[in-house]
Amino acid sequence: MKITAADVVVTSPGRNFVTLRITTEDGLTGLGDATLNGRELAVEAYLREHVAPLLLGRDAHAIEDTWQYLYRGAYWRRGPVTMAAVAAVDTALWDIKGKAAGMPVYQLLGGACRTGALAYGHASGRDIPELLDSVRAHLADGFRAVRIQSGIPGLDSVYGVAASAAGEGERYDYEPARRTRAAHPRPTEETWDTRAYLRHMPTVFEAVRHTFGPELPLLHDGHHRMTPIQAARLGKDLEPYDLFWLEDATPGEDQRALRLIREHTTTPLAIGEVFNSVHDYTTLLQERLIDYVRSAVTHTGGITAVRKLLDMAAVHGVKSGMHGPTDISPVGMAAALHLDLAVHNFGIQEYMRHAPETLEVFRTSYRFEDGLLHPGDAPGLGVELDDEAASRFPYEPAYLPVNRLRDGTVHDW
Ligand code: GCO
Numbered sequence: 001m002k003i004t005a006a007d008v009v010v011t012s013p014g015r016n017f018v019t020l021r022i023t024t025e026d027g028l029t030g031l032g033d034a035t036l037n038g039r040e041l042a043v044e045a046y047l048r049e050h051v052a053p054l055l056l057g058r059d060a061h062a063i064e065d066t067w068q069y070l071y072r073g074a075y076w077r078r079g080p081v082t083m084a085a086v087a088a089v090d091t092a093l094w095d096i097k098g099k100a101a102g103m104p105v106y107q108l109l110g111g112a113c114r115t116g117a118l119a120y121g122h123a124s125g126r127d128i129p130e131l132l133d134s135v136r137a138h139l140a141d142g143f144r145a146v147r148i149q150s151g152i153p154g155l156d157s158v159y160g161v162a163a164s165a166a167g168e169g170e171r172y173d174y175e176p177a178r179r180t181r182a183a184h185p186r187p188t189e190e191t192w193d194t195r196a197y198l199r200h201m202p203t204v205f206e207a208v209r210h211t212f213g214p215e216l217p218l219l220h221d222g223h224h225r226m227t228p229i230q231a232a233r234l235g236k237d238l239e240p241y242d243l244f245w246l247e248d249a250t251p252g253e254d255q256r257a258l259r260l261i262r263e264h265t266t267t268p269l270a271i272g273e274v275f276n277s278v279h280d281y282t283t284l285l286q287e288r289l290i291d292y293v294r295s296a297v298t299h300t301g302g303i304t305a306v307r308k309l310l311d312m313a314a315v316h317g318v319k320s321g322m323h324g325p326t327d328i329s330p331v332g333m334a335a336a337l338h339l340d341l342a343v344h345n346f347g348i349q350e351y352m353r354h355a356p357e358t359l360e361v362f363r364t365s366y367r368f369e370d371g372l373l374h375p376g377d378a379p380g381l382g383v384e385l386d387d388e389a390a391s392r393f394p395y396e397p398a399y400l401p402v403n404r405l406r407d408g409t410v411h412d413w
């Protein structure tokens, strides 16, 4: 089954998305997500200029061979741009294979291990009362697990805290990458103070546990901002509140940092949303320095590569906890859900609802019921792209914020 076209669609229905559509000689189409938040056009150009021409005439069924051809064949391996491009091709080919077989992708991956994937939502508040309201709103929406992010006294804006509270509007999920039509767009800048954060977070978890009791799984994202010894302290301070995980406590590129944190705390650790290859995890898995793998299908080479990564994690007793904010498109989210259902070592799935405009462009068949996500049973991934709707939302440049310490030093955001 020959590939006859590979087109890249860039659209901005609420936020920017890059999607690859592969078409075969018998008219089947497959979609792959290639969205790299704030650097979208680099992946678009990589796909359009360097990958699409190589796909024409190839066998759409040869998924593993095409993966190796693009990965090894480029000579320059890994990196977020390359791996998002490879991921989009791989995901689109799984979509096509599912449609050709008349089966949802999770069936091709071995079939369902569970009835649905436990999802966590993003509760947040500028202060503790607003955060507690946000947790209540998530529970009312059906979530059975929540991530807790809070404003910090003395800091104007903090990662993961929604600009408006639950109840003030439809959307209470934070959106850090602000789009702009300015002629020379620049990222916004935030101010950060790790000591203020370390002092405040235990009081936040104390209030949440006190209000909602011991059962509710609570997660927290440190967003790469701590040194290993600061992260070790936070992990210890939060032990009484029994976290499901502490995520991205330190910047991801230093795997040894996790060793130091692990020596000091029993708080479970998750990392990997900025990783793009199994090789970013080798020390972490072999030494069991983490409990959850955060990679997204979109940024880590697609379904083929993430399946291998999760199988390697399983050997070391580590579970999945795939990245799923709104900058993972509905196509990327669907790909994650098929894996979530099919792998034995599933842990949890991050889930932020997409904006209504996004869902006008991407018609999904996945569902969220009683706190669990299910990819649906449509053949392939179960997502279709509406070109007419996509053309109504042209690309707008957007950047993630830059963080600075109080003295102006650039810090990890
Ligand atoms: C998460 C992530 C996101 C990232 C975003 C950057 O845990 O969901 O940290 O919120 O900040 O994906 O584009």
Ligand code: MG
Pocket (backbone or CB within 6 Å): 221, 223, 247, 248, 273
């Ligand atoms: Mg994160």
